[in-house]
Amino acid sequence: DTAVSQTPKYLVTQMGNDKSIKCEQNLGHDTMYWYKQDSKKFLKIMFSYNNKELIINETVPNRFSPKSPDKAHLNLHINSLELGDSAVYFCASSRWTGPRGDTQYFGPGTRLTVL
Amino acid sequence: GQQLNQSPQSMFIQEGEDVSMNCTSSSIFNTWLWYKQEPGEGPVLLIALYKAGELTSNGRLTAQFGITRKDSFLNISASIPSDVGIYFCAGQLQGGSEKLVFGKGMKLTVNP
Numbered sequence: 001d002t003a004v005s006q007t008p009k010y011l012v013t014q015m016g017n018d019k020s021i022k023c024e025q026n027l028g029h030d031t032m033y034w035y036k037q038d039s040k041k042f043l044k045i046m047f048s049y050n051n052k053e054l055i056i057n058e059t060v061p062n063r064f065s066p067k068s069p070d071k072a073h074l075n076l077h078i079n080s081l082e083l084g085d086s087a088v089y090f091c092a093s094s095r096w097t098g099p100r101g102d103t104q105y106f107g108p109g110t111r112l113t114v115l
Numbered sequence: 116g117q118q119l120n121q122s123p124q125s126m127f128i129q130e131g132e133d134v135s136m137n138c139t140s141s142s143i144f145n146t147w148l149w150y151k152q153e154p155g156e157g158p159v160l161l162i163a164l165y166k167a168g169e170l171t172s173n174g175r176l177t178a179q180f181g182i183t184r185k186d187s188f189l190n191i192s193a194s195i196p197s198d199v200g201i202y203f204c205a206g207q208l209q210g211g212s213e214k215l216v217f218g219k220g221m222k223l224t225v226n227p
Contacts, residue, residue, distance in 0.1 A: 041220050043158070043203065043217040044217070103163050104148075104215060105160065106150075106157035108156055109156070109157050
């Protein structure tokens with residue numbers, strides 16, 4: 001009965017590789033997000049999708065490409081991985097209630113380590 | 116970008132003590148949220164506040180949405196060892212999108 005799930009939990013890879021992280025929510029929400037948490041635990045939004053449409057893109061390098069095949073899924077693909085991409089990536093979801101937004105529920109995170 | 120100033124950055128307390136933390140900003144927020152993150156897990160929502168002046172409790176936790184809409188505090192009473200973790204405030208800006216702005220977190224350690 002997991003609400004927001006992410007795979008994989010851990011991802012270790014070499015610089016220059018391409019990798020994907022998957023996210024699924026079974027809460028019936030129509031808005032999903034990707035956050036990056038750095039080594040100092042600072043959480044920063046990267047992307048947000050509402051009904052499969054991109055609504056927030058926080059000037060993330062275009063090596064990062066989110067894809068939302070449907071409302072329940074938001075995947076993150078990263079090309080040409082760099083050392084600085086090492087972080088924990090969190091997926092989150094919420095109901096769409098207009099500009100005010102609604103409470104966001106987070107997944108367990110994916111720890112990406114780039115060697 | 117917009118920033119939330121969260122303080123203190125860390126606290127070491129004895130079991131049974133109360134603890135307070137707060138977040139301030141120079142911007143006005145429509146919503147304040149408090150999350151707790153345990154090691155290896157994602158942030159979990161503790162309390163959501165939607166109106167200026169609102170005071171809400173969740174068990175031993177109490178949070179308030181500041182009357183100026185620029186600040187919020189979270190109190191934990193009678194702390195227990197499982198309260199350890201990182202506590203984040205987060206807010207949604209007035210006139211902004213559903214984007215959440217997070218504070219830098221407060222790491223709480225509770226000594227039994």
